[in-house]
């Protein structure tokens with residue numbers, strides 16, 4: 295299968311390496327020193343169960359539009375930060391719409407990426423998705439370190455019932471992922487999967503970025519572990535206000551999952567340490583808005599988001 299990975303950083307390079315190692319095509323779209331390293335030295339990726347060190351095809355967005363046509367690819371995997379989704383989609387709109395067969399799968403955190411994608415290419419080409427149980431970061435240009443079982447959960451956006459035509463393409467992708475050692479689940483209701491993952495991200499990403507603790511230190515901390523739980527419950531309240539049914543059992547499952555997961559630096563903590571823009575609006579924003587809609591504000595999420603913004607001013 296032919297993939298283009300748009301925003302090939304930690305997450306994008308991990309999945310691209312898995313697909314390349316399984317014999318598929320993947321063009322990496324990146325920029326800056328990381329792109330230069332990919333072009334000149336190839337991609338080096340280390341994971342406890344997998345390593346990759348090979349030349350790769352890599353370009354930037356301008357090179358993608360100039361040298362390739364959308365019909366050169368079957369799938370576009372979007373792995374840039376959520377704040378880049380809307381500008382990237384708008385920049386690529388004409389290019390993307392020259393081939394209606396090209397489907398777009400978001401691997402990003404947050405629950406708003408798919409609406410931005412659909413507003414440019416249409417719902418019938420929009421696949422919601424998530425990188426689950428993975429930590430993956432650029433440690434030097436062209437070098438990525440990853441950990442975790444690194445699953446992908448995905449499905450027709452906003453759900454199979456409202457977007458029924460994609461089923462055979464989704465099944466074919468699931469088969470390719472499985473063959474490439476990427477565990478995966480296809481959801482009938484991917485909006486549920488997106489919000490369930492947001493339960494973890496809203497609870498641990500801003501708090502780890504604020505405290506500089508890893509996920510294990512955070513969830514084992516006598517005070518912060520309660521804050522994690524509260525922010526998870528606020529995410530559940532927001533989801534329900536947005537029409538996505540999350541139960542107490544979902545919250546508990548997400549809490550146990552992150553407590554038992556590897557001790558990792560979240561992507562937001564890594565962004566803070568690198569002095570990069572953090573996904574605060576994309577992760578906390580939907581929770582704050584949803585809880586206002588529910589009539590009971592997300593006071594803890596609001597506080598942690600405000601403290602974090604204040605800390606990096």
Ligand SMILES: NC(=O)C1=CN([C@@H]2O[C@H](COP(=O)(O)OP(=O)(O)OC[C@H]3O[C@@H](n4cnc5c(N)ncnc54)[C@H](OP(=O)(O)O)[C@@H]3O)[C@@H](O)[C@H]2O)C=CC1
Pocket residue numbers: 300301302303304305306323324325326328354355373374375376378382401402403404425426428429430431432560561573
């Ligand atoms: N990292 C992790 O462990 C996890 C991350 N996620 C989610 O996955 C998504 C990706 O995260 P992550 O892999 O950490 O992000 P990274 O910043 O490592 O990767 C994104 C890459 O896209 C590049 N990029 C952004 N805009 C452009 C552009 N216009 N043209 C070319 N390249 C561009 C960035 O370059 P530049 O650096 O110059 O901006 C960067 O190299 C996020 O939504 C994150 O929340 C989910 C699970 C775990």
Ligand SMILES: CC(C)(CO)C(=O)C(=O)O
Pocket residue numbers: 403425426427428429494495498499558559560561562
């Ligand atoms: C918390 C974690 C690692 C879960 O996969 C994540 O999504 C992130 O770091 O952004």
